[in-house]
Amino acid sequence: MSPVLEARGLHVGFGARSRAAVPPIRAVDGVELAVERGEVLALAGESGCGKTTLARALLGLERPYRGEVRFHGEPLRYTSRALRAYRRRVQLVLQDPTGALNPRRTVYEAIAEGVRIHRLPGDERDLVARALSLAGLRPPERFFARYPHELSGGQRQRVVIAGALALEPEMIVADEPVSSLDASVRGEILALLLSLRDQLGLSVLVVTHDLGLAWNIADRLAVMYLGRIVESGPAEEVLAAPKHPYTTALLSVLPGRTPVILKGETPDPSRVPAGCRFHPRCPALVDGTAQRAGVNGRCVTQELTVLPATGGHRAACLLAGATA
Amino acid sequence: MSLLDIRDLHVTYRVGGGGLPAVRGVDLTVHEGQTVGLAGESGCGKSTMAGAVLRLLPAGTTITGEVRLAGDDVLTMSWGKLRAVRWSAASIVFQGAMHALNPVRRIGTQIAEPILLHDAKATPKTALRRAGELLERVGVPAWRAQSYPHELSGGQRQRAMIAMALACSPKLIIADEPTTALDVMVQAQVLALLAEVVEEQRVGLLLISHDLSVLSASCDRIAVMYAGRVVEEGPGHELFTAPRHPYARALAAAFPVIGDPVSRRAPKGLPGDPPDPRELPPGCPFHPRCPDVVADCREVDVRLSAPDNGRRAACVHTGGVR
Numbered sequence: 001m002s003p004v005l006e007a008r009g010l011h012v013g014f015g016a017r018s019r020a021a022v023p024p025i026r027a028v029d030g031v032e033l034a035v036e037r038g039e040v041l042a043l044a045g046e047s048g049c050g051k052t053t054l055a056r057a058l059l060g061l062e063r064p065y066r067g068e069v070r071f072h073g074e075p076l077r078y079t080s081r082a083l084r085a086y087r088r089r090v091q092l093v094l095q096d097p098t099g100a101l102n103p104r105r106t107v108y109e110a111i112a113e114g115v116r117i118h119r120l121p122g123d124e125r126d127l128v129a130r131a132l133s134l135a136g137l138r139p140p141e142r143f144f145a146r147y148p149h150e151l152s153g154g155q156r157q158r159v160v161i162a163g164a165l166a167l168e169p170e171m172i173v174a175d176e177p178v179s180s181l182d183a184s185v186r187g188e189i190l191a192l193l194l195s196l197r198d199q200l201g202l203s204v205l206v207v208t209h210d211l212g213l214a215w216n217i218a219d220r221l222a223v224m225y226l227g228r229i230v231e232s233g234p235a236e237e238v239l240a241a242p243k244h245p246y247t248t249a250l251l252s253v254l255p256g257r258t259p260v261i262l263k264g265e266t267p268d269p270s271r272v273p274a275g276c277r278f279h280p281r282c283p284a285l286v287d288g289t290a291q292r293a294g295v296n297g298r299c300v301t302q303e304l305t306v307l308p309a310t311g312g313h314r315a316a317c318l319l320a321g322a323t324a
Numbered sequence: 325m326s327l328l329d330i331r332d333l334h335v336t337y338r339v340g341g342g343g344l345p346a347v348r349g350v351d352l353t354v355h356e357g358q359t360v361g362l363a364g365e366s367g368c369g370k371s372t373m374a375g376a377v378l379r380l381l382p383a384g385t386t387i388t389g390e391v392r393l394a395g396d397d398v399l400t401m402s403w404g405k406l407r408a409v410r411w412s413a414a415s416i417v418f419q420g421a422m423h424a425l426n427p428v429r430r431i432g433t434q435i436a437e438p439i440l441l442h443d444a445k446a447t448p449k450t451a452l453r454r455a456g457e458l459l460e461r462v463g464v465p466a467w468r469a470q471s472y473p474h475e476l477s478g479g480q481r482q483r484a485m486i487a488m489a490l491a492c493s494p495k496l497i498i499a500d501e502p503t504t505a506l507d508v509m510v511q512a513q514v515l516a517l518l519a520e521v522v523e524e525q526r527v528g529l530l531l532i533s534h535d536l537s538v539l540s541a542s543c544d545r546i547a548v549m550y551a552g553r554v555v556e557e558g559p560g561h562e563l564f565t566a567p568r569h570p571y572a573r574a575l576a577a578a579f580p581v582i583g584d585p586v587s588r589r590a591p592k593g594l595p596g597d598p599p600d601p602r603e604l605p606p607g608c609p610f611h612p613r614c615p616d617v618v619a620d621c622r623e624v625d626v627r628l629s630a631p632d633n634g635r636r637a638a639c640v641h642t643g644g645v646r
Contacts, residue, residue, distance in 0.1 A: 046507040047478070152597040153366070182365040183534050183578035187593025194589065209507050215582045216591040239582050253512035254582060255541035255564075261512050265477050 002073035003034035004171050004203045005058060005090065006309060009067035012050075012057045015270075016065065023065060025270045027053040029227030030067070032309035035171065040197055040204045042218035042235065044211055044250070050227040050269065055173050055207045059092055088118045091164035095176040097156035101148040107132070108144040111163045118167055127166055134199075135162035136192055154185035161192065171203040172196070179210065190217050211250060215239055223247045226277045227269055228306065233313025243315035245284045275300040276318065284319055293319055325395055327496050327528040328354040328377065328414070333389035335372050335381065343386070344601050346372040348552035350389075354528040356495060359519070361539030361560060362532045363575060364549035367598050370532050371419075373549075374498045377530075378410050394495060411438040415489040417482075419501035424485060425473040432456065432469025435488045442492045458487040462517055479510035486517060490525075497521070498530045503538065515542055536572070537579040540564030545634075548572045551599055551609035554628060558635035568637040570614050608640070616641060 010031045013023025027050045035041045045051045056062045058069055060076055060083050069076040071086060094100045101110055111128045120127060132140035135158040148156055157177065164172055174193065178186040194217050196202045206213065214221045214235050221239065222232040223246065231244040242248045252260040262281045267273070273280055279299045282290070290296040295318040304316045314320070335347040347369040354360045362370045375381045377391055379398055391398040393413050401409065415438075418424040426434055435458055436451035446454070456466035462483040464476075473481055482502060489497050499518060503511040519542055522529050533539050539546050543560035548571065556569035567573040574594040580587035596613040599605055605612055611621040618640065626644035628636040638644045 046509060154597065183536070183575050184365055184594035185597075187578050187591040188595065189593070190591035191593060194591065211508075212580045212582060215580050215588060217589065236588070250508060251582065253508055255537040256581070259512055259516070261516060262509050265479055265507075265510060 001037075002070070003036050003310075004039075004072060005035045005205070006070040006073075007031050007033040007054065007058060007067065008070060008309075009306070010054070010057060010064050010069065011066035012053050012062050012064050019065075026227050026272060027269050028057060028064070029269070029272065030306045031224075031227075031229055032306055033058075033222060033229065034309035035203045035205050037170075037203055038197055038201045039220065040194070040206065040218050042206045042208060042214035042221045043224060044208055044214060044221060045224035046209060046265070048265070048269070049224045051207045051224050052175055054224070055092075055175055055205065058205065059090060059173055060086055084118075088167045089169050090171045090173060091167060091169040093157075093160055093164055093172055093174040093177055096180045097153065097160045098148065098180075100160050101156060103148050105147075106144065107137075107146045107148075107151075107159050110148075110159060111166050114163055114167050120167065128162075131162040131166035132159075134165050134196065135159070136188075137162065152185070153181050154188055157181060157185075157189050158192070161189075161196075165196070169202070171205070173205045173207070175207045176209070177206065178213065179208070187216075193217060211239060211254070223250070226267060226272060228277060228316065230278065230307075230317070231313075231315040232307055233311075237313040241313075243313065243320040244278075244317045245282050245319070246278050247315070249283060275302055276304055276316075278317075290319060295319060326353045326355050326392075327358075327394060328352070328530065329390070329392040330373070330377070331390040331392075333373070333376060333391060334387070335369070335376055336386040337372075337382070338384040338386075339602075342602060346552055346601060347376065350547075350549070350552075350554055352530075352547060352554070354496065354530055356528050357522060357526040358545070359522055359529040359531055359543045361543035361546040362530060362549060363534065363536050363539055363546055363572075365534055365598055367601070368549040369552040370549050371500055374416060374500045374530070374532055377496075377498060378414060378416065379406060380416075408442070411494065412442045412492040413494055414496035414498065415492070415494045417485050417489045417497065417499040417502050420505055425481060427473050429472070430469065431459070431471050431473065431476070431484050435459070435469070435484070435491055438488065438491045454491070455487070458490055459484065461490065462487045463513075478506055479513060482506060482510075482514050483517065486514070486521070490521065493525070494527065496528045496530070498532070500532045501534070502531070504533070504535075511538070518542070534575075535579060536564055536575045548575065551604060552601060553609075553638065555610065555639070556635075556637040557628065558637075562635065568635065568642045569610075569639045570616050570641075571610050572637075608638075 012028040014025040016023035043051050112124055115127050129140040137143045137158050178189050218235040221235040222229045225246050231247045249260045249262050260283050276299050284290045290299050307314050307316050330352040333347055333350045337344040364370045432452050432455040435455035439446050439451040456469045460466050464480050464483050503514050540560050546560045546563045547554045547557040550571050556572040564576050567576045577592040599609055607622040608626050611617045620640050624646050626638050626640050628638045629643040
């Protein structure tokens with residue numbers, strides 16, 4: 001059975017002069033990714049690594065200049081009619097629930113809007129009530145007439161999730177769903193995402209910079225750096241025994257560990273370095289690990305292969321045995 | 325003498341004719357060379373504490389108690405004295421550097437401003453040179469003084485805010501969620517920088533965050549606030565690894581330890597929401613959300629226990645004072 005959603009050789013860029021030209025900014029630069037039915041996949045990386053662009057391309061909000069997005073094995077079509085049907089089945093949940101809700105609309109209106117746009121069959125009130133209670137806002141009638149400012153941050157995020165659930169999607173793409181929420185609310189929202197997967201068989205793609213979130217809910221984890229997936233595999237394996245020096249560094253800065261602090265910030269996708277794209281910041285090159293393994297020369301010259309979408313724990317690093 | 329000594333601080337905002345008690349009797353001390361963490365959720369009063377230290381709260385706010393900064397009470401100080409104290413005795417690094425910096429003025433000019441205000445001998449030229457040195461000090465190239473805030477990355481802007489906070493060599497720095505909007509790696513860079521400043525310049529640092537795991541890694545002591553009061557206080561590492569108050573326990577569990585099988589596929593939250601400060605529940609304000617609630621909790625407004633090995637908690641289960 002084919003995965004629910006797939007990226008195949010996906011390239012998304014910005015700033016191209018024409019549709020045919022290769023864009024100067026390569027935000028997503030060759031990504032293979034697959035989300036199975038009922039799977040929670042976490043896509044992790046720093047700001048500017050391309051994770052949000054990748055998520056947007058998967059939702060059909062950005063059009064790739066090379067490669068394709070597949071939904072149940074079928075290439076995504078970019079006509080407005082096809083996209084509308086697609087977006088009902090793959091729903092987006094944004095980071096900041098306060099910004100995602102219209103402050104002058106009641107909770108009922110916010111959720112009913114999608115139901116009306118997609119002309120869902122059935123009684124609107126029932127659909128809204130069902131979505132609210134799935135999102136943990138019970139009894140739902142109590143929330144119908146509320147405005148966003150009357151709700152707490154956690155309740156607002158539940159309303160946003162209810163808005164997505166009202167359309168009975170197969171998949172939810174959540175971009176940093178808890179990063180603007182308080183610590184105590186965070187766990188509640190993550191638990192909700194897990195229970196939706198268990199109850200409804202939803203697939204979930206969570207875009208995050210928070211590896212703890214991946215430990216909390218993800219089945220699989222893909223770590224992205226400068227437009228590419230640099231490490232992927234079952235979440236336990238990647239987090240317990242990272243193979244890529246970038247993942248190792250990201251994990252090392254968590255409290256209670258010995259930090260390997262990388263210099264600088266995520267580099268510029270308009271100037272992707274030659275060889276391994278992480279080499280200018282790689283601690284394994286600085287401390288001589290790469291030299292002892294005899295790969296330091298190739299690190300700066302040899303382009304690495306793109307990691308496959310499925311399968312076991314792998315890293316795009318010469319030290320981890322990746323070859324071109 | 326301690327750098328910052330807060331005694332029985334109460335802060336009540338005026339909201340639409342009524343009062344909103346944001347801080348309800350807090351004691352807190354910061355010594356030089358010490359990093360103290362203040363943890364809690366939005367609305368618990370932690371940012372109000374920061375504002376009260378430099379009297380940055382809106383007009384009409386009622387503040388009682390004592391806030392002693394190197395011995396002088398900030399709350400009764402004259403305006404002239406207060407202006408002299410701000411930046412030079414204590415400075416604040418605000419949350420969200422994009423909004424705290426003026427978008428239409430160059431970084432260097434903004435850092436030079438407090439220097440010119442506080443150092444009578446400074447000229448615009450020397451102040452700008454000093455701004456460049458401060459930027460270098462926090463790991464931003466000095467030529468960035470010529471840049472506007474939007475030309476800097478998020479991490480560089482937060483570093484520039486720290487440079488500004490250091491401009492007048494204050495003894496106390498208050499950092500209100502300094503890393504919240506930043507990536508993990510940049511967050512680690514900024515926290516390492518703050519730790520270095522504390523170490524080298526022996527300043528006192530009051531670090532405010534909702535992330536207890538971040539605080540535990542950098543703080544000597546942590547105070548956890550709930551509904552305007554400190555509900556637990558103790559050494560940073562111990563408080564995080566073995567919290568006593570059920571609220572502190574929930575905060576500590578909210579951020580999982582990767583590799584700990586207990587939290588794998590089991591995110592931990594705390595049901596319910598913080599109470600409205602205008603309608604606090606009777607008894608312990610945490611009781612409606614508390615997993616360990618007993619009959620007493622609904623009636624007794626429990627206060628912090630006497631210190632036991634440097635630890636205090638306001639809970640009936642751990643000897644809180646009735």
